[in-house]
Structures are given as structure tokens and as C-alpha cells.
Amino acid sequence: MSSNNKNELLRRIEEQYKELSKGQKRLADYIVQNYDKAVFLTAARLGKVVGVSESTVVRFATQLGYKGYPGFQRALEELVRHKLNSIQRMEVTYGRISQSEILESVLQSDIEKIKMTIGSLDQKAFEEAVDTIVKARKIYIIGIRSCAPLANFLSYYLNLIFDHITLVHTNSSSEIFEQMIRIGEEDVVIGISFPRYSMRTLKALEFASNRKAKVITLTDSVHSPMTIYSSCNLIARSDMASIVDSLVAPLSVINALVVALCMKKQKEVVKTLETLEEIWDEYQVYSGDELNQVDDRMELGYEE
The missing domain is CATH 1.10.10.10 (Winged helix-like DNA-binding domain superfamily/Winged helix DNA-binding domain)
Structure with a gap:
């Protein structure tokens, strides 16, 4: 080597x-x-x-x-970090601290990851990602296993901004390719992967790259295998060697990405939210499962 x-x-x-x-x-x-x-x-x-x-x-x-x-x-x-099993990784982090210190230790670690991300994130890459997404014909989002919640979160908010979002379902490799079969050079795929890296996500990015689609990655390092097929890399630190990888910094980057896109598409976002408010009100979307404070009691907010 x-x-x-x-x-x-x-x-x-x-x-x-x-x-x-x-x-x-x-x-x-x-x-x-x-x-x-x-x-x-x-x-x-x-x-x-x-x-x-x-x-x-x-x-x-x-x-x-x-x-x-x-x-x-x-x-x-x-x-x-990439070689330990889950039990060993938990011992690395938590074997040195007492039970009473866990809450503060984990939160402080998350704070450090955000600070490190601020210092290492490439502003030009971030702006390029925003512009690429805005110009895309269709936007595909893929995140597997522990990264699936990040992909779902990003998809939820991008759906409020754009009408051409595909959250790629990832039960099998064949299913991934079937959903991406029409991807082309006018499209973009956003791949989210942190250690342990997902081979299915990597294959999906390779598939998109081979079809000349734009590839944006959200990962933990420029040395991540996810960057092989990417033209735009968003780096967020997530290197807590424990049973649970910290995804706080990646989520913060996603938040920033959503806010930046909202600023670019303000009129569309306002129109969408106004329409949603009307629909929610008309169909009483929230009245059936809300909890309303009445005096000192909590009551379910549905009508008889």
C-alpha cells in the first residue's frame, strides 16, 4: 500500500x-x-x-x-472507525465516561462536530449545490440505513419548494435502479452517506454519474468513497466512534441548504405554504389529532 x-x-x-x-x-x-x-x-x-x-x-x-x-x-x-463493530464502537466512546456524564458528553461532542463543520465546509461547494438543485429538471435523494431520516427530512422540505422530487426507496439495489431509470444530464442526485458507507448509495451515484446527471454528496470527508462520482461535496463531521454516529452536523447542513433554496424560490414557497394552509383549514387536517390546552386540562382537538 x-x-x-x-x-x-x-x-x-x-x-x-x-x-x-x-x-x-x-x-x-x-x-x-x-x-x-x-x-x-x-x-x-x-x-x-x-x-x-x-x-x-x-x-x-x-x-x-x-x-x-x-x-x-x-x-x-x-x-x-471503519473497522469496529457496533459493540466495540460503543466501548470506545462510552467506556471511558460514567453514566452521569453521558448526556453532557454526547451534547458537547455534537457541538464540536458542528464547530468543526463550520470550519471545514466549502462555501463555494455549498453555493454550487444550491444553484445545481435550483436548475435541475428532477431531483433524486438517496440515503440508506441511519442516513434514511436525513434523506426523508430533506425530501419533505424540498417537496415544499419543487414539484419534481424523488426520494429513492432503498429496499434493494434493483429497486433503486428502477426508480432512477430515467435520470439524465438535466437531473441531480443528492447522495447522503456516512460511515459505515453504503455500497448501494455508492452504486446509485455511479449509475447517475454514468448517465451524466449532476451528483451532490453529503458525507463526512473528502476521502469518503461517496466523492468519487460527485462534482459537488458537502462535508459535515460525523466521526463519533460510538454505537450511534452523530448526525447533528449533517442535519444542520441540510437545514442551511433548505433555507438557501427557500431564499432562491421565495415566491414559490410562499404560494405553496398559503395553499397548504387553505387545504389544512378546509379539511381540518390538524383538528383531529391536536391537543389543545383548556384551562388546566389537556383536551383532544376534534369535533363531535
């Missing part, structure tokens, strides 16, 4: 291996061969397993260019 294709941590180890001390080389050898186990270890525990001191572990992390052991451990998490 070439150096360019290697994970950043493995590349650093390879490049600096000759300059490492004897103890650090033992650490490097262990990491390369057992990174899926090392990711769960504290600095003290890793040192004990390898047979070196905790201070040697910390110096090893610094030698590789990381800000102490925490920075090194985040690099380890990045390395194993």
Missing part, C-alpha cells in the same frame, strides 16, 4: 520509525498490529501491555506530532 493511501497515523509511524527509541518502536509495532485493541487503552494501560512506562507512551504520541496522548488516541479512533 502506498504512503498516500495509508491512514495518517500509520503513515507517521512509518516515516518516523527509524528515529524512535527502542521502547517507542515496541509501541509502534504493537499499534500497527493491534490498533483495534490499543484504541481502548489509557496511556498507562498501553504502557503496561507493551512493557514501557506511561511517560514513554506520552513521548511517543508527541514524537508522532500529536498533542499528547488524547490527540494520539483520537487518531487511533479514526484508524479503527
